[in-house]
Amino acid sequence: MLLIRPTRPHPAPRLLRRPKAALLASAVTVCLVAAGAPAEPLGVGDRIFPDLGNPGYDVAAYDLAFTYPGSNDKPLKAVTTIDARLTSSLNRINLDFAHNTVESVEVDGREAAFTSAGEDLVVTPDHALPLGSVTRITVRHTSDPVAVDDQEGGWVRTTDGLAMANQADAAHLVFPCNDHPSDKAMFTFHVTAPNGYTAVANGLPTGTVKAGGTTTWSYRSQHPMATELAQVSIGHSAVVHRAGPHGLPLRDVVPAADKKELEPWLAKTPDQISWMESKIGPYPFETYGVLMAQASTGFELETQTLSLFEKDIFTEPAYPKWYIESVMVHELSHQWFGDSVSPRTWSDVWLNEGHATWYEALYAEEKGDHPLQDRMKAAYGASDRWRTAGGPPAKPKPPAPGQKIGIFRPNIYDGAALVLFALRQEIGKDAFERLEKVWVRENRDTSVGTADFVRLASAIGGRDLTGFFQDWLYGEKTPPMPGHPDWKQVPPPAPAGSAKKS
Incomplete structure (x- = not known):
């Protein structure tokens, strides 16, 4: 995710999301309540979001079917089908799902009991599920954009329809799932909408079917995906096709009325992909594109193969051209860092945002004459303040209650990019560039962690870098910058009207 932060130079800052109210109690309808011990919410124990994800199974595939009623203030009817392999013997299956109504659940084609516990949908099949078995769970439910309006993500209501913004922990507000990036899976989407609307989702189209006054659009991913990266766009949209490098199919989704005005920005993507490939x-994926939504979110988002942008970033005169292009590259670079190579835990998110910020800044240097070193020196000066406020890059402070987006703070953006700059200084430019290429090649389509990056960097750097990374990623204070002993922390400005001390 890229928040438009007030630390950016030149353009007037866009507002960060305001703190939201705490999550409402789950509205999952309780029906066919299982007998026995009370159902309990589970989680995989993530330090940041301990209640999300669920133990005991690994999802292989999601099949999501949404029926859009033609209004973005009414619930969608939905059917979620999950194919999963059991990693433990289970009598119950916990799915992350909240703020919607469940109509029925089937396990392997047979009706199953279900109830809610916290933000979990707890399913009790009529038979035990043994270790190693493969099971299919089918949930018929609603998916309500209004129910999640006060939350940090989920459905985003646009002026003409809907889009998704599930990062970091909001996919389970849209569909039942194992809502943690450590469990990636294949996705198929079927979106039914009234004729006149266009629906687009992650992956490649597999066909459309018209029936009376509606059209069903289907898409399928070719690579596994984390739930937080799912994207469905429904609106009065134009889909613009072009060829990218090596014949890569590109498709952009824009408001139909603005297609001509936005085309100069869309046309930049092929060259940006070529730059990243160099x-x-x-x-790493089967397609790419930009989704320009008529919505006010306060961020752009790297949803897999179809990055979400606010349309206004491309039409607001206050933003200079170089800045907008670097933001486009930030989200594009996430397709490698964060999407193809996903974080194993949310404390590893610095690997996503640090790398995306790095290539954003490198692009601005090479294409916009804004030196990367100047940006890194400024980041160094603020780094201790960022660590105090938000935690070190690889140990971000958990969000305050009701502030789910709170982990996306400056120290996992420019602060994490600063770690990469220090690493390049430490091991040299050639070794650093080799590390980057090997990292994305060897970890494609997986979820990995900080320790994996440290091991690979040590191997390519030719020495144990554990101590280096310990200081830079987890230290309360920023270490000296290799090669730049003159770089210093910059104290915050004194409050207006305060007296100076001698």
Whole structure:
């Protein structure tokens, strides 16, 4: 995710999301309540979001079917089908799901009991599920954009329809799932909408079917995906097709009325992909595109193969051209860092945002004459303040209650990019660039952690870098910058009207 932060130079800052109210109690309808011990919410124990994700199974595939009623203030009817392999013997299956109504649940084609516990949907099949078995769970439910309006993500209501913004922990507000990036899966989407609307989702189209006054659009991913990266766009949209490098199919989704005005920005993507490929290797997915939504979110988001942007960023005169292009590259670079190579835990998110910020800044240097070193020196000066406020890059402070987006603070953006700058200084430019290419190649389509990056950097750097990373990623204070002993922390400005001390 890229928040438009007030630390950016030149353009007037866009507002960060305001703190939201605490999550409402789950509205999952309780029906066919299972007998026995009370159902309990579970989680995989993530330090940041301990209640999300669920133990005991690994999702292989999601099939999501949404029926849009033609209004973005009414619930969608939905059917979620999950194919999963059991990693433990289970009598119950916990799914992350909240703020919607469940109509029925089936496990392997047979009706199953279900109830809610916290933000979990707890399913009790009529038979035990043994270790190693493969099971199919089918949930018929609603998916309500209004129910999640006060939350940090989920459905985003646009002026003409809907889009998704599930990062970091909001996919379970849209569909039942194992809502943690450590459990990636294949996705198929079927979106039914009244004729006149266009629906687009992650992956490649597999067909459309018209029936009376509606059209069903289907898409399928070719690579596994984390739930937080799912995207469905429904609106009065134009889909613009072009060829990218090596014949890569590109498709952008824009408001139909603005297609001509936005085309100059869309036309930049092929060259941006080529630039990224020159730095880190082949683009990792089957397609790419930009989704320009008529909505006010306060951020852009790297949803897999179809990055979400506010349309206004491209039409607001206050933003200079170089800045907008670097933001586009930030989200594009996430397709490698964060999407193809996903974080194992949310404390590893610095690997996503630090790398995306790095290539954003490198692009601005090479294409916009804004030196990366100047940006890194400024980041160094603020780094201790960022660590105090938000935690070190690889140990971000958990969000305050009701502030789910709170982990996306400056120290996992420019602060994490600063770690990469220090690493390049430490091991040299050639070794650093080799590390980047090997990292994305060897970890494609997986979820990995900080320790994996440290091991690979040590191997390529030719020495144990554990101590280096310990200081830079987890220290309360910023270490000296290799090669720049003159770089210092910059104290915050004194409050207006305060007396100076001698």
